[in-house]
Amino acid sequence: MKRRDVDSLDLGRFSEPALNVLISLADGPKHGYAMTDDIEMLTGKRPGPGTLYGALTRLEEAGLIERLESSDRRNPYRLTAKGGRVLKARLAALEALARAGQKRLADV
Amino acid sequence: MTPTAADRLVALYPASWRARYGDEFRLVLLEQRLTLLLALDVMGGAVDARLMGGRMTLQMMARCAAGGPKMGTAETWRAAFVMLGMAIALAGTMMLARATFRDGPYIDAFAQMLFPAAFLVTMPFLYMRGASRRRKILVVGVSLVIMLAATMLSVLI
Numbered sequence A: 001m002k003r004r005d006v007d008s009l010d011l012g013r014f015s016e017p018a019l020n021v022l023i024s025l026a027d028g029p030k031h032g033y034a035m036t037d038d039i040e041m042l043t044g045k046r047p048g049p050g051t052l053y054g055a056l057t058r059l060e061e062a063g064l065i066e067r068l069e070s071s072d073r074r075n076p077y078r079l080t081a082k083g084g085r086v087l088k089a090r091l092a093a094l095e096a097l098a099r100a101g102q103k104r105l106a107d108v
Numbered sequence B: 001m002t003p004t005a006a007d008r009l010v011a012l013y014p015a016s017w018r019a020r021y022g023d024e025f026r027l028v029l030l031e032q033r034l035t036l037l038l039a040l041d042v043m044g045g046a047v048d049a050r051l052m053g054g055r056m057t058l059q060m061m062a063r064c065a066a067g068g069p070k071m072g073t074a075e076t077w078r079a080a081f082v083m084l085g086m087a088i089a090l091a092g093t094m095m096l097a098r099a100t101f102r103d104g105p106y107i108d109a110f111a112q113m114l115f116p117a118a119f120l121v122t123m124p125f126l127y128m129r130g131a132s133r134r135r136k137i138l139v140v141g142v143s144l145v146i147m148l149a150a151t152m153l154s155v156l157i
Helices: A003-007 A012-025 A032-043 A049-061 A081-107 B003-010 B015-030 B036-066 B073-101 B105-125 B133-156
Strands: A065-067 A077-079
Touching: A012 A032, A012 A049, A012 A065, A012 A077, A012 A081, A032 A049, A032 B015, A049 A065, A049 B015, A049 B036, A077 A081, B003 B015, B003 B036, B015 B105, B073 B105, B105 B133
Parallel strands: none
Antiparallel strands: A065 A077
């Protein structure tokens, strides 16, 4: 896991929504509204459209996702290769953190 | 929400952002119920989108400055004074233009030009210190004209 890949998702207050977007796109392209529903299903919290598009704008500029052209104006987004790599690295870091936390709790 | 409410919320975003995301963002809004929380979230997003362009320019300038020219303390202060003065003068002009002509795509586009223009005008005090006066005027003038033309073009396209 490269430190740079983990840091690529350091987007200030948009880091968490951005991670949710990447996870939502991990199983295939989705447009904005489908992502909103999917993230609500994953996290139990529905992201506001302003927050969602703040994250989408940053992810697209960072080259982690790309927009697919569509005829009905609901342009779907998909993960880029870099986005997939960054997501894997970020999830691995979170997994390691969770494991360390569980271990400390078990040791108490 | 109603198309009118969606249009009003989309209109809060800068023109350049609307050109790229406006249509799909409006569709997402149309499929949601208008609540106070949702409206606040969109307003926050609009403020963020308006600040984002300027912040990215500043980050780019900071990166340039990190690998910038070797200068003495007096030269550094002079260049900093010119850049800050130009940025304040241009920001004042922009605020005056906004107050006079209200918000519009041209004003938005010129707002994006603000910091690069201030940087360009500072060039004679940074990288071009050794150049002749004619060369400084030519390079800065031509660059400003190209930047202005590209800005106008980005609004017209």
